Amino acid sequence: MKRFVSDYATRAAEKRKLRIYATDPMSGRRAPYRITVEVDNEPELSPGPVGEIVEVIDYDGWNKKFYGAVDLNDPALLMESGLAPSESDPRFHQQMVYAVAMKVVESARRALGRPINFRKSSTRTKLRLVPHAFCGKNAFFDPDLNAIMFGYFQADAVSPGPNIPSQTVFTCLSHDIIAHEMTHAIVHRLRPYFIEPSNIDVLAFHEAFSDIVALFQRFSYRELLAEHIQTSQGMLQKSEMLVELAQQFGYAAGRGKALRSAIGKSPKLAETHEPHDRGAILVSAVFGGYFDAYQKRIADLLRIATGGSGQLPTGRLHPDLVNRLAGEASQLAERFLRMCFRAFDYMPPVDVTFGDFLRALVTSDFELNPQDSDEVRFSIIEAFRERGIYPAGVVSLAEESLLWPSQINGQPPPVDAGLLEDARRFLNYSATALDQGRIARRSRSRNKSESATSAYESTVIETDEAEAEVGGDRLLRDGLFSALTHYARFNLDIFGLDPNLKVAVVGFHAVHRITSDQRLVIEFVAQFMQIDEQTRERFRGIPFRGGATVIFGSEGEVRYIASKPMKSENLPPEFRKAATARLHATDLCLEELDRRDPMMAFADEEYLENRMKLRAQFRALHGEG
Template identity: 55%
Template sequence: MSGITIEIPWEDNLEKGPVGEYIEVIDIDPGGGVAYTPVDLNAPALLATDGLQPSESDPRFHQQMCYAVAMKTIEHFERALGRKALWSPRAHTVANSDYAENYVPRLRIYPHALRQQNAFYSPQKKALLFGYFSTKAKDKKNTPGTTVFTCLSHDIIAHETTHALLDGVHPRFSEPVNEDVLAFHEAFADIVALFQHFSYPGVLRDQIARTRGDLVRQSVLGQLAQQFALASGRGDALRSYLGKEVKGVWEPIRPDPTMLDETSEPHDRGAILVAAVFGAFTRVYQARTRDLFRIATEGTGVLREGDIHPDLVNRLADEAQSCADRALQMCIRAIDYCPPVGITFGGYLRAIVTADHDMNPVDREHWRLAFIESFREWGISPRGARSMAEDSLLWPTETELVKERVKVSKGDFIAEETLSRNAMKKMFSQAAPSSDDPAYQRKALRAAPEQSMAPSSGILTPAGLQMPRFDIWVDADRQAATFHSWLLDEDYRWMTDALGLVVQVYNLPKTISARQRNPNQANVEIHAVRTAMKRGPLGWPEQHMVVAVTQWRAGFFDKKKQKDQDATPDAWADAERDFKYRAGCTLLIDPAGTQIRRVIRTPGTVDNEDELDRMRHYLLNGLSPPNAFAPTAARFSASAEPFALLHSHAGD
């Protein structure tokens, strides 16, 4: 049996469990009525041996495995996003049915939570629940009746941890409002699990040797959850994105631009996105290793039969690891450049290209071109895109939005741009107007309890990245209260229009969520204000602020009822609504330059009838049985466990 050592950040106060700053492993088996002894990774004997040796029968190793892989995944996210990871808060209601949130310090992991063929992230419990089951298959790789533990699969642990991390950044990404949302969650989790394999040099060298340097060949690097799939009799892998076996011969899957239009099941649709990302990676890897193959083959480019030289294996492994690390960082960093709701594959491509452009304006290795070409081959493009050129895919800057606004209004560009810059400077130099919104008053008071009951929201300031995670979370509340007050200020009405937000609702549908204290003003939800340290174009670290803003509108499946409700006062508060249609934007702000770097808007505003109808059509026709997300109020509620249903294989 071979194993690998996973290097993770040291935690001074790691307790038995393990229980650390981010993770709390709780090993209780409800089905067996057993609570297993928690592992102590700070025990001298384990420190001396780099932890427990791999063992399928030792629950303490199961605990260690979950902790190590989850922490490695967190490390990748923090490095890519330039900030400490936070889990999504626990929501609850307070007086007058107002919405409030509680801080979640740790993600709980239950290695033996289920006696079933499943493993999933629970947004309600803020926990990862892993199952175990007896094998069904009988072949050379399985013995019927033996137990398979999903908590021993690196890919499954990384996959589920990624679900939790993505939920902490974009909690609305679990709401299926179009055909790509659920598929994106699955694909993104698989992308992280896939490329995280390249973090382990031993595994990487082994796969390079097996594939003779051709990573498009059949390889564990392109197949996820192998043991899970083999034991359940589902074939060589649960989901394979690189190819399939035809009459005993492995054949790579060729890109098919029509496949996306014909695929709706979330896992299958997500597999297309994974294939597109992996295709971009292999393009760059092949370009960077072409010279090595020429040297090794004396210019022919064709390797002789047999094992390749260990030196070549090491050099190819180095290149693969470097390429995979860049690809993984690009994919994770892009989630800050996504709209806060309604993610699409095309929008994700724009996010990847824009985020990388802002960090590396000069793309000497043609990474962005590789992503664009690979996505094009799989038929993935932004909706309504006129061009797939790099400059056409970049999300707009503040200046570009001002030009667009001036073009429509036929105003003065210099005057509008000056107004915009002065407004941003005011945000970072003056206290915002006092807020009369109870929810944001609570946020401001929690961050600064010494203030009065009607506090000013303060000055917009970046958070210190070395602050404790709880302090960062509380400070984000203060930032959200500050930004909320500025957006609702009369002097900033022009900016809300440019950002695709609706504030005044005098002549707009009454189904748009409005403020109780001012029914003529729409609700604006500041989901998050996050400070991140990113590398600038010159390679220097720069502080950025990421702001996610959303609004919602009550939606009804019956178009006549929708029309009637649109004209009925306070119809947005109708508890019998069928769904919520959300719209909004993500802002990338440069605090030092006091300007908005990027504006990432949803396709339509909250009053857009076409986008509302598009979502209605998808909910009524795009979710086909036996999908768990049938368009009924009960099954579409926020209390559902979407990942438990998505990941369940019972009855397959």
């Protein structure tokens, strides 16, 4: 008999195993594409599944019926890692969307170092996933409904590819589509104004970033990587199956190929303006950097395996070599995925461009890996350069030039002692909310009806349409909000903003990460925004916005400023020039979208007056795929 009871023996499991299609049912006919993934275990997961931040509501909008909800806490399903993959069982469809969605959330949470939630209001606290929302060739995130709607459709009767002619294809069974739409929801939560088409990069960025996350999420499945490393002789970029997105959707729609690919033709950025085509260039740039870094990373393994020649023999590779290569590819993909998510902490709050993303990538990775001994940042910068992606306002593509500056119009003062103290208290809330294991174990002995701190509790002040919340401490939230607004008002010109316009705090959060040399990095990230309401008529429903993301160090000093200047006579000429260029970019974006919009031929007056606002919708962005 034991004298002591160990927490090890009584705590709930931290992970839950669930079976999914690694790509989609078309590829999932083969065993390697039916895999088991681990997601964070939610002990109180209800049938649906309904968890703390997402809930699956399986209402079939076309047939007007609800499907029975899967109970993933059923003992039989717990023993079997959930339901087996099935195209015909709606309960597996529910399991599939939940599992992939939670994998994407987990990736974002690890990279950002803070919880992710999708609270829209007191009545819409969770993101809804609707696997059979409508009949149609589309799937989209709807911010107003706080839901991701998945469609289903019949495959092309003449050219269905490997599908049966006219078979029903479910977008909710495509790993890539689920991850893509879930990323849209996360990006919109992090930067709600990145859907407004203020320049031709904005909509393309949303699409490209969602594709990037979907692909890198797939690269995290080592058994799948091993399969393709074996067939491609270690050259992952030559494996079409691995770098193509939504294959079943593309073939079933009669395209004769996957919906999109991470490789292929990469025209210069100036040569295309359509959001999906332009976004494909950004995807190609990120994966070009990844494949170059991967080849450098495995060069020593290839030399060892080939006696120094570096030329692998024909035939199947040795299993040990395949496993090592798969491990390197998976670890590198995880680093790239973290870099991409972390970049959001270093991007301006509005009017994003591909160049801004490059600067944010370099700055965020520099903070954690200043030496860059494996030249990952160099590979990324070169890949962007080859595709004609150049940031505005830099003198060269040298790393030190791409880092965001710490001052752009004079030296900004550090925050005062009171604001710094509140920010440090706020940091404690963030750290507590990230303690997933302790919260999960504690929840086992807690009655469901009791009020409790959620494992995914928001630790971000956001003053968009959602309710702002900070660890349930309203006084702390109000104090921070007031102090940040006061600080911004006295430093608007230093951040490139108009001293004569009101300023809003649209985001604040704390960051704590471990660097490559095991140092703890603590930063506070604030987002400030201004609006020129007089431009709504000029830009057909959307105003001209300016803003700045300001990164403060642990002592309250300003470390980086990512600014989108306003046009003001009170600012230096370089700021006015940058603002004028931004205004011109919005005019060009309006002209380009008008040129490609079929609605312009028969639109009524209301549409013409608000067309840019109406275009700022994910459903409109996706169209038919």
